[in-house]
Amino acid sequence: MVSSAAPNTDDVLVLGAGAAGLFCAFTAGQRGRRVRVIEHANKVGKKILMSGGGRCNFTNTGTTHANYLSANPHFCKSALARYKPADFIALVERHGIRYHEKELGQLFCDESSKLIVRMLVDECRDAQVAIETDCAITAVSHRNGRYEVATPRGLYTAASLVVATGGLSIPSMGATGFGYQLARQFGHAVLPTRAGLVPLTLSGKPLDDHADLAGVALPVEAASGHQRFRGALLITHRGLSGPAILQISSYWQPGEPLSLNLLPDLDAADWLAAQQAERPATMLQTVLAEVLPKRYAQRLCERWLPSRPLRQYRPAELKAIAAQLESWPVTASGTEGYRTAEVTLGGVDTDGLDSKTMASRHQPGLYFIGEVVDVTGWLGGYNFQWAWASGHAAGLAVSGS
Numbered sequence: 444m445v446s447s448a449a450p451n452t453d454d455v456l457v458l459g460a461g462a463a464g465l466f467c468a469f470t471a472g473q474r475g476r477r478v479r480v481i482e483h484a485n486k487v488g489k490k491i492l493m494s495g496g497g498r499c500n501f502t503n504t505g506t507t508h509a510n511y512l513s514a515n516p517h518f519c520k521s522a523l524a525r526y527k528p529a530d531f532i533a534l535v536e537r538h539g540i541r542y543h544e545k546e547l548g549q550l551f552c553d554e555s556s557k558l559i560v561r562m563l564v565d566e567c568r569d570a571q572v573a574i575e576t577d578c579a580i581t582a583v584s585h586r587n588g589r590y591e592v593a594t595p596r597g598l599y600t601a602a603s604l605v606v607a608t609g610g611l612s613i614p615s616m617g618a619t620g621f622g623y624q625l626a627r628q629f630g631h632a633v634l635p636t637r638a639g640l641v642p643l644t645l646s647g648k649p650l651d652d653h654a655d656l657a658g659v660a661l662p663v664e665a666a667s668g669h670q671r672f673r674g675a676l677l678i679t680h681r682g683l684s685g686p687a688i689l690q691i692s693s694y695w696q697p698g699e700p701l702s703l704n705l706l707p708d709l710d711a712a713d714w715l716a717a718q719q720a721e722r723p724a725t726m727l728q729t730v731l732a733e734v735l736p737k738r739y740a741q742r743l744c745e746r747w748l749p750s751r752p753l754r755q756y757r758p759a760e761l762k763a764i765a766a767q768l769e770s771w772p773v774t775a776s777g778t779e780g781y782r783t784a785e786v787t788l789g790g791v792d793t794d795g796l797d798s799k800t801m802a803s804r805h806q807p808g809l810y811f812i813g814e815v816v817d818v819t820g821w822l823g824g825y826n827f828q829w830a831w832a833s834g835h836a837a838g839l840a841v842s843g844s
């Protein structure tokens with residue numbers, strides 16, 4: 444998509460044609476701003492296309508500020524309050540995109556993520572937004588009240604510059620640290636970044652204990668510090684994944700304790716005592732295999748919980764086993780990193796931004812939106828809702844002079 448408009452007549456330049464950039468661009472365009480989006484990849488919205496397993500979990504109806512990690516947990520409130528999940532759902536419905544709720548307020552397209560990208564591009568077209576793809580940015584500067592963006596296609600200038608270049612996750616999809624570089628260039632602090640919503644890796648004995656169980660899945664509650672998430676755990680060839688692990692990965696740091704409740708739907712002590720009373724001759728492994736995947740129960744009993752007929756356990760022993768099952772320690776060695784992470788934690792410090800408009804407090808006409816900002820959502824549609832809401836906030840604020 445290459446526009447025919449003359450490069451120097453723009454009011455607003457948006458860097459990055461992802462979720463936040465496209466949303467901001469058409470919001471500003473609808474207000475009569477002349478907007479140009481500059482994207483270095485060969486097509487727009489690549490992460491949207493791969494999101495939600497190809498069906499884009501585009502929002503979560505239960506979104507609140509409590510679903511986000513940020514050094515300032517209050518920062519995201521204003522933008523989220525002014526553009527709600529219901530607003531995005533209304534947009535999706537206007538475009539005739541069918542969707543369904545999977546669980547816990549997570550809304551997915553019935554057909555394909557492509558429809559969300561098409562909707563954003565159609566909105567941009569209707570708002571006369573110019574989109575340049577395959578356009579590398581070589582330098583950005585601010586001179587005489589205008590931003591200058593140098594590219595091999597020439598110099599683009601505008602009064603407002605919106606940085607929507609996302610985080611570092613999935614470099615193969617076009618992710619770069621360019622937004623952080625620009626933030627520092629214009630005097631913003633950037634908080635340390637790390638991979639979030641990412642599988643955990645095991646090494647040494649913990650890996651040996653699990654690797655041949657790759658593919659086994661079970662419901663757990665994963666806990667780190669005061670945070671806990673219920674959901675599926677999936678054992679992989681490298682370690683642990685699945686929604687519960689991805690969620691807790693955003694709160695866990697290497698070296699910190701991490702534990703799993705392997706029986707999240709039971710009171711383990713009561714349940715084991717009842718099993719002992721009802722069928723004292725049954726082996727521990729047999730009863731565990733009724734509430735856990737068989738191979739996993741077998742592994743637990745082979746390596747850590749020697750299996751005997753239930754009548755042979757003293758009450759204190761059964762209680763100790765129950766406590767172990769409810770707080771099973773995990774020694775993860777690290778994460779799979781940005782290669783597979785869904786998001787990047789940290790980023791542009793919100794202290795330097797206005798929470799209502801996403802405008803820089805240091806540099807007039809400069810805005811940061813989406814994942815490049817130190818606001819990171821849980822798994823479940825919250826990250827797109829932040830992209831839409833922060834894009835909307837900046838789109839309503841950007842000016843042409």
Ligand SMILES: Cc1cc2nc3c(=O)[nH]c(=O)nc-3n(C[C@H](O)[C@H](O)[C@H](O)COP(=O)(O)OP(=O)(O)OC[C@H]3O[C@@H](n4cnc5c(N)ncnc54)[C@H](O)[C@@H]3O)c2cc1C
Binds near residue numbers: 464
């Ligand atoms: C596999 C996967 C699945 C996901 N699924 C979901 C989901 O179902 N629901 C959900 O809420 N979130 C999901 N996410 C997270 C979500 O995709 C992101 O949080 C969201 O896309 C962030 O929007 P953004 O516009 O800030 O950044 P992005 O969408 O990453 O867009 C940034 C854009 O900037 C461009 N760019 C980068 N550097 C430059 C540069 N130097 N010059 C020009 N352009 C540049 C990039 O190519 C990209 O197009 C998923 C993420 C991944 C990786």
